[in-house]
Amino acid sequence: MNVKFRPKILYIEDTPASRQLVSRLLGQDYIVLEAADPLSGIELAQHTNPDLIIVDVNLPGMSGHEVATRLKTLYPETPLVALTADTSPGGRERALIAGCAGYLTKPIDPDTFPEEIAEFLAGRRDDLDESTNEFRAYQAELVERLEMKIRELTDIAARNEYLLEQNRQIIALLQRRQRLLEAAARVSHNITSILDLKQLLDDTVAVICDEFGFYFAGIFLLDPAEEWAELRAGHGEAGEALVDEGFRVPVGFGSMVGVAIEERKARISLDVDEETVYFRHEYLPKTASELVMPLIFKDQVFGALSVQSDIPNAFSDDDSTALQGLADQVAVAINNARLLQDLDAANRELLRTKTFEAIATATGEAIHWVGNKAAPIPASAGRVREDLTHLLAMFQTLLVLPETERTSHPFWNVVQNTFVTAAEQSIDLSANAEKLANLSPNAFVFLGDLESTLEDLQIIEQSARKILNIKEDLIGPARKPRLEELNIAAMLRETISGMGLPAGVIISDFGPDLPLISADARQLDNVFGNLIKNAWEALDGRAAPHIWVRAFPSEPGFIHVEVEDNGPGIPAEIREKIWVSFFTTKGGQGGTGLGLAACMEIIQQSGGKIWVESENGQGAKFIVLLPVIK
């Protein structure tokens, strides 16, 4: 069977039903190529080089006429046939003007259609008559459509330009967000590695200014009374100067920082001229917008982060989010640093307490030892005086007796025995007498002088008693404690009335129903008497002197008693030393410096605690915790 040569026919048509029909009618004798739109039709024509092209007049995008014109330009030799349902006047003419060789109308007549196609393939060319008007009309249509297309393209270009700009902005935003995240990460990293609060705050404000390009960043922390927000770190314009001069703002109305802390909410002022409570300072004249975030961790406000810009509306949502994240991190870090500081302080406090305890113990032991060794001295001196008196009495008695009666007197033998003892003790009385005899009578004044001997005995006794007094001051009265159930308020009232201070000086405040304690009333009376006496001495010469004595239940199992004065306070440098034996501020005006050391010993023996709180110039408060009876 001979392979039949089949010409190629391209059919450009957007209606599938029409393509199907044509394909069926022509498929037998031709290779039918199909395209659903003008552009793919033109493309297919370029690739396949068809022998004839059938084109639908109503096509999407380009009209069939334009397709025809374009194809005619590309393939001048290939016949084109317009196929259309449009039978309006001038349709045929326009198709022919556009370059079509023929013009067929729908519906397709299956009987004639293949024949007509064959004719066009064979070279049929329909003629055009009275073409001028139609030609002009087609040209006008083309120009109109061209203009429309240009407009569309211009719109698209403008739209593209807009999208491009938007993309650029989004990219810039993303880059900024990235930088903010990096800055936050940097601060977070610092936070985990820096436990020194000051350094952390300085680094944080520096990073914020550098990374975000702000005019000023500052961190305020609350003072212990939570009344003021103090600037603790500042960066950028005047930051350090403000910190150095101790800049602070009150919590509450009056500043953005104060309000943000009080309300625990971030405050943003995009134009400070409109914000009534902004933080304005002469050092920061260019501030145009400000963002303040409270530093909060677990419901606790530590202070606030203030960021200022010299341009209005400087803070985007991203900035706020990133800065709030930063503020949260800083709050965590402050909390950590504070915990560490507390721990450190507790540690140092413990070390101090232990050191002074050790010193107090060592001193106490030394005093005990010395006191112990000195204990027999007064009794011995007393006996020497007694014996001396006895001997003198005996000599006197014997001396006034007539010589004949001396040897028979009972004292004679006693006195003779002392001479024997002296000899036994290798005291050579004869040699001594000889030496005395050779001295001039004036020298006798200093020898065998009873007054001097008694004085020496007194010196010995007094020195020894001083040592014993000190020992007893330290350990309290030399007796065993008599523990009894004690109503502390009643005991304190007695102590206070026994002090005899001017009326109105002591202001006492005892809580009702204080639990009983087990203690030695006399020892406690000593302790509180000592504390009140010290307070009174500290108040010497001061106007409106007062001593407050308060007692109330405190931590479980303890009664809290405090003695507070409005005197000059205890300087920090001696606040620990006061507990050490022999430390005294009273100089030569008496006082062994054992009062507080003894107080501490007594309180510690009772299972309690004693310490002092004082600020220079603001009085002193001694606090005693005593265990209650369980």
Place this chain on the structure above:
Amino acid sequence: MQYEHKILLVDDEPLIRRSMQKTLSRLGFEVITADNCIEGLTTFEAAQRSDNPFDLALLDLNIPGFTGQPQEGAGLELLSRLHEKSPNLPVIILTAYDEVHKAKVAISRGAREYFVKGRDEGLVDLMDAILEK
């Protein structure tokens, strides 16, 4: 010479022991001394067998114990041994330190009083009070 009361004094510090003995002797007490637990017990037992037993004992808290070695609180051990022989013997525990808890222990172990050494007058007052009862 007839003394009114016979006292056993056990203390290992010679100067303190001697001074206390002299003070008490001059006040009319017969004072027999010992410097450790063993000697203290022996002296006490010997006196008990005679017709002149001790009326009161002064025992230092920290003296050489029954092992012969210096021992903290050995005085309390001697206290118990003396009370085995003579349950009603008044005993005063002597110490150089004011240690409250030791005082409490001494009282709970049967001592009549606890005395911090220093002033012999105070001790004499205590002894008089006990012996007059």
